[in-house]
Amino acid sequence: MNTLADLKNALRAFAAARDWDRYHTPKNLVMALSGEVGELADLFQWLTPEQAANAMADPELAWNVRDELADVFHYLVRLADKLDVDLVEAAFAKIERNETRFPADSPKPLA
């Protein structure tokens, strides 16, 4: 089974084979991430909450959602790699901070 580490390495190899590391600077990758999140927003923007919740029941929409989630993830993993950040470790460290910021009886979600 593929892991996040495998994905990081596969994306490195993909970029190296195309000489794209010169484009994949942190600043450019943040912009690319904005672009892909924008495409994800595009898929959901006119849906009602109910339609959005059932998005994966529509095969064409489901395919597009998977495709855009993959693009977002690609750039997030590339960006973290370039910045030498371990995403899973950073995410667990943030959960710990959020446990303090938002105690378990916290009425509103984090902004």
Add this chain to the structure above:
Amino acid sequence: MNTLADLKNALRAFAAARDWDRYHTPKNLVMALSGEVGELADLFQWLTPEQAANAMADPELAWNVRDELADVFHYLVRLADKLDVDLVEAAFAKIERNETRFPADSPKPLA
């Protein structure tokens, strides 16, 4: 060592303990993802390419970058979980499609 599956489960437990699943609809999570990517853009927007490339050498900026990458990752993992998408699998499937779209001698990066 923590895995992406561990993170998905930890985020599920965090939301469940706060009764936040009612907020974590696909549409809302896409907006939350946009918000967090916007905060990441905030950190890099006024940096020169050189400053951005050295972002992690500044301890305060490095801390903030890790913090924002964690927030982006949280919402991406939550969204994929709610949509029942395996992020790593979707990302590898997209690499395969990109191999076709951008042969190894492709001069320009994917838009």
Add this chain to the structure above:
Amino acid sequence: MNTLADLKNALRAFAAARDWDRYHTPKNLVMALSGEVGELADLFQWLTPEQAANAMADPELAWNVRDELADVFHYLVRLADKLDVDLVEAAFAKIERNETRFPADSPKPLA
């Protein structure tokens, strides 16, 4: 009454007085625009459609919405100024193209 041209000039003067033109490059301004749209998303992300439709009835939220709309507009006007684009003219030209793309009996909104 202030016009869009007045606003463009006021923002020019504001940046000039702080020597901020060196930061206000097109690429940086696009990132700043992403950041501010992210803050706008933040305000609406957990609201139900009904709460969002009544956002301006809550004085604190209304203040924040005006504040964030202003920030988005600032960067959009600055960016268009730096690129020498007349926003109103470009917007009317696009309406004309959309009249063709989406005839008046068009069932779905533009993506």
Add this chain to the structure above:
Amino acid sequence: MNTLADLKNALRAFAAARDWDRYHTPKNLVMALSGEVGELADLFQWLTPEQAANAMADPELAWNVRDELADVFHYLVRLADKLDVDLVEAAFAKIERNETRFPADSPKPLA
């Protein structure tokens, strides 16, 4: 000469003719704005600062930049209209607040 008020009215008429007001809720319009800003980021993401500064010298890129700026402006004007916010007035009020937050000898731009 067309004004911002003319544009607001033209966009209202465009939506009304297509019965699109049911889609143009504040929450949906914020998402649409994110989507269009993402497309703008797309145009600039791989450009060097120098290439970005000269974007309008390339006729095809210039056309696309105008097109995307128009889309961003459309949704911003629609959103402000739906929320009953006067964009120019809100933008001038924010300049006043920024005058206080960032005195004229302020060394760094607003985040």
